[in-house]
Amino acid sequence: MSPKILVILSEYGYWGEELVGPLTRFDEKGYEVVFATPTGRRAHALPPSMDPGYVDPPLGRSVTTPEVAKLTKELDESSRLDNPLSLTDIVPERPYTADADYLRQLERYHHALARVEDEFVAGFDALLIVGGSGPIVDLGNNERVHALILAFLKAGKPIAAECYGVTCLAFARDWEDRKSIIWGKHVTGHCKEYDYKDGTGFLGTDFVMGPPPYPLEYILRDATGPDGRYHGNFGKETSVIVDYPFITGRSTPDSFLTGEKIVEVLESGLRRYGW
Numbered sequence: 001m002s003p004k005i006l007v008i009l010s011e012y013g014y015w016g017e018e019l020v021g022p023l024t025r026f027d028e029k030g031y032e033v034v035f036a037t038p039t040g041r042r043a044h045a046l047p048p049s050m051d052p053g054y055v056d057p058p059l060g061r062s063v064t065t066p067e068v069a070k071l072t073k074e075l076d077e078s079s080r081l082d083n084p085l086s087l088t089d090i091v092p093e094r095p096y097t098a099d100a101d102y103l104r105q106l107e108r109y110h111h112a113l114a115r116v117e118d119e120f121v122a123g124f125d126a127l128l129i130v131g132g133s134g135p136i137v138d139l140g141n142n143e144r145v146h147a148l149i150l151a152f153l154k155a156g157k158p159i160a161a162e163c164y165g166v167t168c169l170a171f172a173r174d175w176e177d178r179k180s181i182i183w184g185k186h187v188t189g190h191c192k193e194y195d196y197k198d199g200t201g202f203l204g205t206d207f208v209m210g211p212p213p214y215p216l217e218y219i220l221r222d223a224t225g226p227d228g229r230y231h232g233n234f235g236k237e238t239s240v241i242v243d244y245p246f247i248t249g250r251s252t253p254d255s256f257l258t259g260e261k262i263v264e265v266l267e268s269g270l271r272r273y274g275w
Helices: 016-029 066-077 102-123 134-138 143-154 163-171 216-224 252-268
Strands: 004-008 032-037 126-129 159-162 240-243 246-249
Touching: 004 016, 016 032, 016 066, 016 159, 016 252, 102 143, 126 143, 126 163, 126 252, 134 163, 143 159, 143 163, 159 163, 159 252, 163 216, 163 246, 240 252, 246 252
Parallel strands: 004 032, 004 126, 126 159, 159 246
Antiparallel strands: 240 246
């Protein structure tokens, strides 16, 4: 049977190439792809990611080719992204400690989470979290996303993330030790040099993106600890790091290569790349 990939998208806008890059590779290989969003709302591409004339301020050039813009627009206007799975329906919500009957609720939560691991995650071969500015809003600090990442990690399955989607890996932590799952690992992600300045943001689907609310590079440097490493590879055309089970892509131009490495991890047993 062909591999089955779960792709998580923000409801506040994904960057087109960061979806169509890996998706193109998955389609070429005949993989089954299932989309999910935090509440089941349809995901949409960020408008600049469909515009080859949009100049990325930090880089001073367009980061979207006419070909990728066309692929993104076709996908965005198709029915393929309609009716995604809702993480709210799939992953239980952890109770507040102030809730009545907290201990019993927590026991039920863990019981429900075990079913997610045994029944839902068992049906997939890999997880991909797509980047863009939207994940800053509804994926980075989403406990349901974190729980799903931890379930894939427990199952020993590949976990891929791009750009601001890598934030989810930094913040996915077991509540027992609170240590990031990428501690001691090698990763890449949106580097400091790529950050926008005030007044150079763009109109997203539901909000205006100016300077990012946090520098992802600093988060990743701290989350990987002294025995891991963040690789920005600034000045190099691409930056994709494989440190199994994690596959991370820096930004837009790394998307097709990220897809290729996911395929190699699944089909060729790739365990290390880019460092």
